Amino acid sequence: MTSTASSNDSTTATMSKSLYIDGVWTAPVHPRTVPVVNPAMGKSIGHIAVGASDDVERAVRAARAAFSSWSVTPVAARVAMLDKIYHLILERKELLAQAIMTEMGAAISFARASQVPLAAEHIRVARDLASSYPFLKIEGHTAIAREPIGVCALITPWNWPLYQITAKVGPALGAGCTVILKPSELSPLSAELFAQIVHDAGVPAGVFNLIQGSGPEVGEALATHDDIDMISITGSNRAGALVAQAAAVSVKRVTQELGGKSPNVLLPDADFARVVPLGVMSAFRNVGQSCSAPTRMIIPRHRLAEVESLVAATVNVMVVGDPRSEETVLGPIANEAQFLRVQALIEAGIAGGARLVCGGPGRVEDLTEGYFVRPTVFSDVTTDMRIAQEEIFGPVLSLMPYDTVDDAINIANDTKYGLGAHVQSEDLDSARAVASRIRSGQVHINHPAWDPHAPFGGYKRSGNGREYGIYGFEEYLETKAILGYA
Incomplete structure (x- = not known):
């Protein structure tokens, strides 16, 4: 919208x-x-x-x-x-x-x-x-x-x-x-x-x-x-x-x-109806212009279609527009250089073989001025794609399917960054076990409240x-x- x-x-x-x-x-x-x-x-x-x-x-x-x-x-x-x-x-x-x-x-x-x-x-x-x-x-x-x-x-x-x-x-x-x-x-x-x-x-x-x-x-x-x-x-x-x-x-x-390229690992027992919309909102918070934004959603392969539907429903009600409006969720990208980078990486996602779920390149309809980007979601993203490795810094989310929990952890860690991460599970012990294996400075379990006392910083090149x-x-x-x- x-x-x-x-x-x-x-x-x-x-x-x-x-x-x-x-x-x-x-x-x-x-x-x-x-x-x-x-x-x-x-x-x-x-x-x-x-x-x-x-x-x-x-x-x-x-x-x-x-x-x-x-x-x-x-x-x-x-x-x-x-x-x-x-x-x-x-x-x-x-x-x-x-x-x-x-x-x-x-x-x-x-x-x-x-x-x-x-x-x-x-x-x-x-x-x-x-x-x-x-x-x-x-x-x-x-x-x-x-x-x-x-x-x-x-x-x-x-x-x-x-x-x-x-x-x-x-x-x-x-x-x-x-x-x-x-x-x-x-x-x-x-x-x-x-x-x-x-x-x-x-x-x-x-x-x-x-x-x-x-x-x-x-x-x-x-x-x-x-x-x-x-x-x-x-x-x-x-x-x-x-x-x-x-x-x-x-x-x-x-x-x-x-920089960051933070993963969001959804374990098979997660409450998908709750955590998928929250994951989208977390990835797109501040128009995706957050170094710890969880822009790689790592999900069980057999639930990919379900997640795509939940993601699309969430994105389709997001209001993109004038930041002065109380209804607006996503304003513009902050500057022209970043706008052009986001557009280039969306094009790279298409060229690299990722499948568009919603959004895509080009300006938002009816917004001819400013640096407004269409909120974009790709599916079937693999770790060798640019959109899975490069920090995009815009409202672009990658859905990355996995077959086993070990696969999910390997995907999560397959990045030069290590700033933030998310894990979703109804079983806290399972979430903790996965969190302990992710190489990042912060891990959020089940979308907790922000803690200003929690140390923030990165592993690796973060x-x-x-x-x-x-x-x-x-x-x-x-x-x-x-x-x-x-």
């Missing part, structure tokens, strides 16, 4: 033309702007200022100067700052939701229900962890101190723009680090709103800095800078590898949350390190042993 309410200039956002460095909004050393494109319209709605290496230098100096005091600020004061940030996000949740809808096309209902509140949760969790974390423990005569690692560069993507920012900034500030945030220039509006929240919360100058700009310019300057102690990046495999290579010269800590909860918090800490302390 489509929603044909048109997007118009009422969605135009007011753009700033400045960076946030050392506690003030400031122009780049060499002023330059790039357009911000509303993907529902496929055209520019304004411009933002972008920085370069000179601006990185300014931000690093500010962050380094602020670190000496922020790192020894009483924990209670850091907790109080995070508490202010948390409540300001909640107070400005509608403004943030509107910005996310405008900059990357998230349906407004999804932005309100998920993008913003889940982002706020990362700040709340960091606040609570910092307030109770044992920064100093005595073991015999030795003290084990956990100290902030230093100045951290945080590089975030366009698909969950605020959520990924708070997942990094919250624990970094709570741990006592100072930060330089480089959000994606493709979804910059929520990042600027967040920077204003940090400012209004009273975070000291230099503790938090924001530089908009591209990966090759700002990202590389951050990765190579000798006075940055850690890089945390969420992005593509290519970007993660380039950052790691650049950071290796100065032996920085690098944490990476990269990255290094973890985010969320105490595991993400500790990424921003060094370990010091002080012998003879007691």
